[in-house]
Amino acid sequence: MSDPTAMTLAEARDALKAKKMSSRELTGAFVAAIAAGRGLNAFITETAETALAMADASDRRIAEGKAGALEGLPLAIKDLFCTKGTRTTAASKILGNFVPPYESTVTQNLWNAGAVMLGKTNLDEFAMGSSNETSAFGPVFNPWRSKGSNQNLVPGGSSGGSSSAVAADLCLAATGTDTGGSIRQPAAVTGTVGLKPTYGRCSRFGIVAFASSLDQAGPMTKTVRDAAIMLTSMASIDPKDSTSVETPVPDYESFLTQGVKGLKVGIPKEYRIDGIPADVVAMWDKAADWLKSQGAEIVEVSLPHTKYALPTYYIVAPAEASSNLARYDGVRFGHRAASPRDITDLYERSRGEGFGAEVQRRILIGTYVLSAGYYDAYYSRAQKLRTLIKRDFDQAFEKCDVLLTPSTPGPAFGVGAKTSDPLEMYLQDVFTVTVNLAGLPGISVPGGLTESGLPLGLQLIGKAFDEGTLLRAAQAVETAADFKAKPAKWWTA
Amino acid sequence: MSRTIKGQNLIKGSSGEWEIVIGMEVHAQVTSNSKLFSGASTAFGADPNSQVSFVDAGMPGMLPVINEKCIEQAVRTGLGLKAKINLRSLFDRKNYFYPDLPQGYQISQFKDPIVGEGEVTIDLKDGTSILVGIERLHLEQDAGKSIHDQHPDQSFVDLNRSGVALMEIVTKPHMRSSEEAAAFLKKLRAIVRYLGTCDGNMDEGSMRADVNVSVCKPGGYEKFRADGSFKHLGTRCEIKNVNSLRFIAQAVEYEARRQVEIIEEGGTIRQETRLFDSKQGETRSMRSKEEAHDYRYFPDPDLLPLELEQAWVDAIAKSLPELPDEKRARFIAQGLSPYDASVLVSERELADYFEDLAQGVDAKAAANWLNNEILGRLNKAGLAITEVPVTASANNAIIRMISDNTISGKIAKDLLDIVWTEGGDPKAVVEARGLRQVTDTGAIDAAIEAVIAANPEKVEEVKAKPKLSAWFVGQVMKQTGGKANPAAVNAALKTRLNLPDEG
Amino acid sequence: MSVDKDTVRRIAKLARLAVPEERLEPMAGELNGIFKWVEMLGEVKVDGVPALTSVVAQKLKWRKDEVTDGGNADALMTNAPGGEDHFFTVPKVVE
Numbered sequence A: 001m002s003d004p005t006a007m008t009l010a011e012a013r014d015a016l017k018a019k020k021m022s023s024r025e026l027t028g029a030f031v032a033a034i035a036a037g038r039g040l041n042a043f044i045t046e047t048a049e050t051a052l053a054m055a056d057a058s059d060r061r062i063a064e065g066k067a068g069a070l071e072g073l074p075l076a077i078k079d080l081f082c083t084k085g086t087r088t089t090a091a092s093k094i095l096g097n098f099v100p101p102y103e104s105t106v107t108q109n110l111w112n113a114g115a116v117m118l119g120k121t122n123l124d125e126f127a128m129g130s131s132n133e134t135s136a137f138g139p140v141f142n143p144w145r146s147k148g149s150n151q152n153l154v155p156g157g158s159s160g161g162s163s164s165a166v167a168a169d170l171c172l173a174a175t176g177t178d179t180g181g182s183i184r185q186p187a188a189v190t191g192t193v194g195l196k197p198t199y200g201r202c203s204r205f206g207i208v209a210f211a212s213s214l215d216q217a218g219p220m221t222k223t224v225r226d227a228a229i230m231l232t233s234m235a236s237i238d239p240k241d242s243t244s245v246e247t248p249v250p251d252y253e254s255f256l257t258q259g260v261k262g263l264k265v266g267i268p269k270e271y272r273i274d275g276i277p278a279d280v281v282a283m284w285d286k287a288a289d290w291l292k293s294q295g296a297e298i299v300e301v302s303l304p305h306t307k308y309a310l311p312t313y314y315i316v317a318p319a320e321a322s323s324n325l326a327r328y329d330g331v332r333f334g335h336r337a338a339s340p341r342d343i344t345d346l347y348e349r350s351r352g353e354g355f356g357a358e359v360q361r362r363i364l365i366g367t368y369v370l371s372a373g374y375y376d377a378y379y380s381r382a383q384k385l386r387t388l389i390k391r392d393f394d395q396a397f398e399k400c401d402v403l404l405t406p407s408t409p410g411p412a413f414g415v416g417a418k419t420s421d422p423l424e425m426y427l428q429d430v431f432t433v434t435v436n437l438a439g440l441p442g443i444s445v446p447g448g449l450t451e452s453g454l455p456l457g458l459q460l461i462g463k464a465f466d467e468g469t470l471l472r473a474a475q476a477v478e479t480a481a482d483f484k485a486k487p488a489k490w491w492t493a
Numbered sequence B: 001m002s003r004t005i006k007g008q009n010l011i012k013g014s015s016g017e018w019e020i021v022i023g024m025e026v027h028a029q030v031t032s033n034s035k036l037f038s039g040a041s042t043a044f045g046a047d048p049n050s051q052v053s054f055v056d057a058g059m060p061g062m063l064p065v066i067n068e069k070c071i072e073q074a075v076r077t078g079l080g081l082k083a084k085i086n087l088r089s090l091f092d093r094k095n096y097f098y099p100d101l102p103q104g105y106q107i108s109q110f111k112d113p114i115v116g117e118g119e120v121t122i123d124l125k126d127g128t129s130i131l132v133g134i135e136r137l138h139l140e141q142d143a144g145k146s147i148h149d150q151h152p153d154q155s156f157v158d159l160n161r162s163g164v165a166l167m168e169i170v171t172k173p174h175m176r177s178s179e180e181a182a183a184f185l186k187k188l189r190a191i192v193r194y195l196g197t198c199d200g201n202m203d204e205g206s207m208r209a210d211v212n213v214s215v216c217k218p219g220g221y222e223k224f225r226a227d228g229s230f231k232h233l234g235t236r237c238e239i240k241n242v243n244s245l246r247f248i249a250q251a252v253e254y255e256a257r258r259q260v261e262i263i264e265e266g267g268t269i270r271q272e273t274r275l276f277d278s279k280q281g282e283t284r285s286m287r288s289k290e291e292a293h294d295y296r297y298f299p300d301p302d303l304l305p306l307e308l309e310q311a312w313v314d315a316i317a318k319s320l321p322e323l324p325d326e327k328r329a330r331f332i333a334q335g336l337s338p339y340d341a342s343v344l345v346s347e348r349e350l351a352d353y354f355e356d357l358a359q360g361v362d363a364k365a366a367a368n369w370l371n372n373e374i375l376g377r378l379n380k381a382g383l384a385i386t387e388v389p390v391t392a393s394a395n396n397a398i399i400r401m402i403s404d405n406t407i408s409g410k411i412a413k414d415l416l417d418i419v420w421t422e423g424g425d426p427k428a429v430v431e432a433r434g435l436r437q438v439t440d441t442g443a444i445d446a447a448i449e450a451v452i453a454a455n456p457e458k459v460e461e462v463k464a465k466p467k468l469s470a471w472f473v474g475q476v477m478k479q480t481g482g483k484a485n486p487a488a489v490n491a492a493l494k495t496r497l498n499l500p501d502e503g
Numbered sequence C: 001m002s003v004d005k006d007t008v009r010r011i012a013k014l015a016r017l018a019v020p021e022e023r024l025e026p027m028a029g030e031l032n033g034i035f036k037w038v039e040m041l042g043e044v045k046v047d048g049v050p051a052l053t054s055v056v057a058q059k060l061k062w063r064k065d066e067v068t069d070g071g072n073a074d075a076l077m078t079n080a081p082g083g084e085d086h087f088f089t090v091p092k093v094v095e
C-alpha cells in the first residue's frame, strides 16, 4: 500500500475488510497528514487521540466480525455538528469554548456505523459564506492553485474546511451542510464530490442551525460511490427532528451500476446567464454529450423564476437566521461580555463581540425583513416566490428525471478577492440556491479543469427523495469525466 | 347579546356616566406529563433547572417535537368552549429577548390558531346570564422564571417552566363589570377543570389572566357590537398577570376609574401594559415592557403545519364529560333554583358530591342540606369540598331519615354534628343514642300534660293570644329531648288547648 | 424603501447587537445595496400564490406524552458563563 490517505472511502473500506491494513494504520496516516497540512487551516479542532482510540475499537470489532458499514474509516466533521464532549464552534467567537453535552443525529449515525472522527473542520461563521473567509478561526486555503501561481485560493464555503480536507487527502470523506450551496460549491471548486440530499433526508438534530427550512447535511467525498456510501449511513428517520422524513433509507450504493440509459436529463435554459466564463459553459455542454452518449435523452426545460432565487434566498435565510441566532445571548453558554452594566448591555455587547461582520449583517437583514411594516413586502413575498420556484421544478420534472447545470459560475477565486462586495460573493450560489429553496437533492461532480488548471464542477438536481436516480446520473458524469487530477502538495513543504 | 348596564356598573364622572368594557387573555397550563416540545417533566415545585431538556434551554442544534397530548387537550378545551376547531394551524415564532426565554423566541400560534371562535355563558348573582364570545385559543410555550430577590445585583434564572404547554384563551371585549370579569374567569376555570385540560390552580400559576380594560360613554359599546368597529370603544390598557378572582375585580375597578379621571382631566389614554399591585390595590405602568416591541412573528421553520383529522376531533367530542351548563340545566329540571344550580356546578367536585348526595331523595332538600349544613360547616372549618369528613352517602342517609320521619330536622343537625366530629354510620348512631322521632301520641300527651301542669298562667295567656302556642311546642320538644314529631305535637296541643285552626 | 442610519440603529437594538456608532452609516449603505437588489422580487405577480409552509410533502411528527428528558441540571450548566446553585445568573433585571 503506497499512500493510504490517497484511497477513496470505498477502497479503504475494502482494504480494511480484506485485513490488508488496520484502522489504526489508516487513521495514523491521516493524523500525520492533518498535522502536515495545518497550513491549509482546514481543521478548527483536531481529535487525534479520540481518532486513534476509535480506530483501535474498530480494529477490535473487525477482528470480532462485528464491523459496521463504515467501520474504522476516518472522517472529518464540519464544526457545525455538535459532538458530545468535543468543542463545537460553528467557527464563531460567540460559542466560546462550547462543549456539547449531546451528539448530533448524523454524527451519531456515523459512529454507530463504526466511523472514526479525525476532527472538526473549519467553515464560514455559522455557515454564512461561500469562501470560508468569515470564520473566526481564519480562512481555509484551497489545495488547488492556478498553474504557475503561488496565490492562495479559497476552498469555497461554507463547508470549506471539509472540501479542503477531502481534496488534500486529510480525511477519507467529510460531512458538510448546505443551506444555499455550502456543500456543492466548495466541492466544485476543490475537485471533489458534494451531495446535498432532499430536505429532511438527514436529521438536523444537533446541527447548529443557520436557516432551518433550507439547512441540510450531506457528504463531501472523493467519488460518487463514496457519497452514496456516506449518505446511506448519514441519513435516518429521526424522531428528534419534526422535519425529518419518514421514508426508509435505501442502500444508495446499489443505484450506481444502473446506468443512465433511457433517463431524461433536463437542461434548464434560464441557467445560461450572462457573464459566465466560456469554459464553464463548454464543460456543461460537454457533460450533456457524455450523458447522451451513455443513452440518456437530453431535453430543454424552463425554470422561469430562476433569477429570483438568489434575492429570495437572501430574505428567507437571513430572516430564519436572525431568529435562530437569538439564542446566542451570553446567558446559558458561549461568550459573555466582561462586566455588563445590565441585561441589555450583556446581550448587545456579547453578541456584538461574538458575531463576525457577515453574521451581523445577515442578522440585521433578517431582523429588518421580519419587522413590522416590512414583513409582507419582504418575507411574505419571498415565501410566495419560493412556492413559484418549487412549482417551476415540479413542472420541469414532468419532462425529465434529473437536471444538469454548472455548479458554480467559475472556479476558485483568490483569498480576499470578493470580500469587499457582499453581492458579488452571494452570486457564487446562483446555480445551487434554487435547489435549497425547493428542498430538492443536488450533487456536484468534478467535470474537469479550467485552462489555468483549476477544477470545475457539474451539478445534477434530482426529484425529492430520488437520490438514487441522482447518483446514477452522477456516476455516469464521473465515469465520462474521468477526473484524475490532484493538487500539488505545496502545503506540506 | 345586547343588554342594559346596571346602575352599579356605571362610573360617575364629572362629565357624566362612563361604561367599562373588558376583554381577557387567559393563559391556562395544559395538563400533561411532559412539555409541549420536549420530553422534560411539567411537575410543579422541582429543584431549579432539574426539569429542563437541552431543547428547553435553547442549546445549539436542538429541535422541537410536539406532544400529542397537548394537541388533544387544546382541541378538548376548544370543544368545551363550543368553538371552531381549525383542522390546519401553524406555529409561529414570537421573537424577543429576555433571560427566561432561552431560544430568543416563544413558539406560539399567531395567524392560524388551533381553535377559533367560541362562547362561554356566565351566570350572574341576580339570576341573569350573559354570553362572552371567545376569539380564539392557541397553543404556546411558557417561559422560564427569573428570580430577582436572591442576590443584590443578580437575577437567577430557572428554566423548569420553560417549554411547558399553555393554552392562551382570548375573549372578545364582552364583559362590562368587574363582577362579570370575575364570573367569566371562574366559569372558564370550571370548564377546563371539568374537561381535565388544566388544573386551574391560580396559586401555582396554572391559570393567569391578562385583563384588557377600556371605558366609553354610554352607547359606544352597543355601536361596537353593531358594526364590530373598535373605534367606538376607548383605548385599552392591558393589566398583566392578575392571579386571583378577587384581584381581577379590584384591578378592573381601579383601572376604569383611573382612565375616567385622565380623560375628564383632558388627557388621553396611552395603550400600554400595566401591572396590578395587590398590596396597594392599584395598577402601575410596566416601564420595562414599554420599549417598542416588534415581535417579528413568522412561521417556525422547525415545525410543519399542524393538521388534524375530523374523525379524530369527533372522537374527542364524543368523550367530553357533561359540562357545567348542561349539568346546571339538568339540576334546574330536577327542581333546583337557577342560583343554587349555578353554585353547585361551579366546581366539579361540588357537583359530584351533590349528585351522590341527591341519590334517590328530593333534589331541593338535598341542595338545601348541602348549602346550609355541609357548606356552612366546611366554611367554618376552612375546608374544601374535597376534604369533607362525612361522605355524601352518609349525608344521603340522614336526608332519607328526615323525609321518612325517622328523625326530626333538628335532630338531623345534631346527628350531622356527631358524625362530623366522631364519625360513624348515621343510622347506627340514631339507634344507639335513641334519636328516633317520637310519634307515639301517649308519650306526647304526657309531655303536654307536664308542661301545662307546670305553667298554668301560660295556659290562660294562650287562650287570649293563640300565637303563644309556639312556646308550648318548644317546651314539649324540650321535654322530649327534641325527638317529638313537631306536627304531632302541634295537633295534640291544638286539641288539648282548644285553639282555633289558624293560630 | 431605503435604510438610513436610524433604521440600522433601531434594528440593531431589536436584534440586541452593539453596532458602533461609526459602523451605522456604512452598514446602512451595505444593506441598501442588498435591498436594492432584492427589489426585483416586486416584478413578480404573487396574488393568490400561497406562502410556502413546508418544502416537502410530509406530516408533522407527534410525540407521545412521556417524560423522557431533563433531570440533568449539571450537564445543563457546564457551559454557563454565569451560574450559581443550578441557576443561570444575569445582571439583575428590574421589572
Ligand SMILES: [Mg+2]
Residues within 6 Å of the ligand: B025, B168, B210
Ligand atoms: Mg397575549
Ligand SMILES: [Zn+2]
Residues within 6 Å of the ligand: B027, B140, B168
Ligand atoms: Zn401568550
